[in-house]
Amino acid sequence: MKLNLIGLLFGIGFGGVLAASNLHEYDTIHAMLRLDEFDVFWFMASAIAVSAPLLWLLERRQIHTPFGGELALSRSKPEKHHVQGGALFGVGWAIAGTCPAPALVMVSSGALLGLVAIPGIFLGLHLRERQSKTVGHVGDGEHRETVVVPG
């Protein structure tokens, strides 16, 4: 139950930061991919510059997370499907000018074409799920099972 609240709060934080940074606007993503404006690249780079060293530190300290056991970062080897999936994702991202999280914020900002993008994303994920029969195991980058510790 507590984990649900944490999920909601982190969602609000993530959606809020994306909205405040205008990443839900097609025009922002389009200007970035046209290489007209580098703010979004800097946004992503600074997020990683802050999180990567902190994660490294937490990993070294072998912290015990309250809801997921020992902190275990994933470092999978690249496989063919990473390149294939990444290539398709990039083409779709450039055409639709949005990706899964910003598409939700697009709708909350009142941009109605977000209601076209979201079903498209659901359909795409579903098509792959039907093809590979790996229900629930796609997504999250480095995916892992949730270990729910009672409390």
Next chain:
Amino acid sequence: MVDLLPDRLAWYVGGPLLGLLIVGLFAIANQPLGASGAYVQTSGLLRRMPNVVTWRVWYFVGMFVGGVLVTQVLREGAEIRSGYDALRNVFPLWAVVPLVFGGATLLGYGAAVAGGCTSGHGMCGTAQRSPASLTVTATFMATAVLTTLALRIVTGGEL
């Protein structure tokens, strides 16, 4: 309605904030802050599948709520509109709708094949220094920039 956030937040504020959120979710739940997984779980819930990870569904709802809080409460002037201004300046609406839908389907399919999207691989995966995520991120950045360039050429520089 208060207009607390009238302008776009500078990248050097928004980026580090997002970085802290990424670290926070790892520290609390040992989980990446990935958005496509939230879609997968929400889709599972809507189709009444077994073993739905419910906190990811709440996370899905949260992203929408966070957008409402910023665009409708903290910021003035968010009105009902179509969005996609730059695309709509070049193409009529009857072409924009299938373009957006087709692009979104493609990116959803690609995210499923790659096992993550901009947040899961692009941010959380790179922050973990995962070679797989770095590969995905480099690939989608390259194809996205090339696709944008191709669209620009096809539209005679208009898009």
